[in-house]
Amino acid sequence: DTGVSQDPRHKITKRGQNVTFRCDPISEHNRLYWYRQTLGQGPEFLTYFQNEAQLEKSRLLSDRFSAERPKGSFSTLEIQRTEQGDSAMYLCASSLETRWTQYFGPGTRLLVL
């Protein structure tokens, strides 16, 4: 399977704990995006990378959220000191810089108790 993969698919954590999600994009895609989706809503953009450079991070929801793409391949999204309001689906997508279409992974569903 050469699509976008995300790990884990599901995460249950207690309030105050840190969580980290991983995204592996389609191999030749140099752009990688993170979105958050809450129930009944469309995806909400968080941040994106071109290769290893994070080009937009002002939409990250708070300073508890951070993302990295150290070698321009996979990316991680970390949420520190999780809150119940962080419960959502976290989606990763990738694309070529020259193309408009984004390819989405299956998402990581986070539940904060």
Next chain:
Amino acid sequence: SQQGEEDPQALSIQEGENATMNCSYKTSINNLQWYRQNSGRGLVHLILIRSNEREKHSGRLRVTLDTSKKSSSLLITASRAADTASYFCATNSGRNTPLVFGKGTRLSVIA
């Protein structure tokens, strides 16, 4: 913030019928895309229409775009039970701007 607003929020039809979903947006765009999401899964790209296009077809899908009204419609003809999903429109204003999604239309196709 979400730019697109889909209408209706939910739609239930019989298999074989056509389904029409509408999307309105607020700012100028470079292109508009439609995505499908099966329950609890990731999104799948369906079709992209550029701001200088008025209509586009792909299989059973027909998309229209009216930039003067800032609106788009997605028509699925001869619907099937497998078309049951949520459908989202997403707009893109430029190469370095993020996709902005609407809230989606939940389509149920009853066999």
